[in-house]
Amino acid sequence: xxxxxxxxxxxxGFDNNASEVRFIGNYKLDEVIARDTKELEEIxxxxxxxxxxxxxxxxxxxxxxxxxxKKRPAIFRKYGYNTDEIFDVPGTDDESTDxxxxxxxxxxxxxxxxxxxxxTNIEIVKTFHTRGMQDCPFATCGAWPSSSDYIIRxxxxxxTLWINETTSHLARxxxxxxxxxxxxxxxxxxxRNFMLPGTxxxxxxxxxx
Numbered sequence: 001x002x003x004x005x006x007x008x009x010x011x012x013g014f015d016n017n018a019s020e021v022r023f024i025g026n027y028k029l030d031e032v033i034a035r036d037t038k039e040l041e042e043i044x045x046x047x048x049x050x051x052x053x054x055x056x057x058x059x060x061x062x063x064x065x066x067x068x069x070k071k072r073p074a075i076f077r078k079y080g081y082n083t084d085e086i087f088d089v090p091g092t093d094d095e096s097t098d099x100x101x102x103x104x105x106x107x108x109x110x111x112x113x114x115x116x117x118x119x120t121n122i123e124i125v126k127t128f129h130t131r132g133m134q135d136c137p138f139a140t141c142g143a144w145p146s147s148s149d150y151i152i153r154x155x156x157x158x159x160t161l162w163i164n165e166t167t168s169h170l171a172r173x174x175x176x177x178x179x180x181x182x183x184x185x186x187x188x189x190x191x192r193n194f195m196l197p198g199t200x201x202x203x204x205x206x207x208x209x
Contacts, residue, residue: 013139023137023170025180036177039187050190051172054163057194060116061124061150068109075105116152122194125151125160134166136173143169151182152194159193161185 014029016022024032040046073084079098081089086106091099116122133145146165153160162182170176178184185193 015137015139018135018137019181021181021183023176023178023181025184027179029176032177032179033175036187037175043188043191045187045191047171047175047177047187049195050177050187051168053190053195054168054171057116057122057152058150058163058165058168060118061127061152064114064117064124065127071109072106075102075109078105113153115155119196121155123153123155125153127151134164136166136169138174141173143173149182154193157193159189161190161194 016024016029036047076083076089079089079102081098081102083089086099086103089099089102091097093103094100095104111126113123113125116124128149128151130147130149133147135145136143144165146169149162149164151160151162160182164183167178167183170178177187177190179186
């Protein structure tokens, strides 16, 4: 007799290996969705709220990246270079050279951990522009792929999460939250760590996947 989880995956065309880190590890798709659905029912939450929150945070991180990028040319001008590309600056990377000093300031600019604008405890850790595109693992979906990862962290709980347009899409369209990777989180854990305080009161805690 075939495992019903396998049948469910085949019908929906779900490819867990469409990501290098696998979307749900060794978990079964129907069980992952069922557990998060149950958690959301217990707290009165929804996948749509999670997706909305992810989209909001992604938007704020993009705005932050744009703000930092606008500061980039000023660093070069400070040392007399009319460019914003380090390849145009001669010399070694030693901090005693102009090139080394520029690199140091750029590193401080783009790796500074700051709060998401308007938030009290959600930090922007880093943005990664990936080497390839991440498609939706559901074969018949056809959603636009993502090409960047946004790393956020709850300053109070220290919980870190990677999000992107695909994680948001999976939550909204397929009611799926990834597991066993940097993007992995349970529904209750997301509400505890990344929703605005007071969004939904948790009735009780369960062990996260």
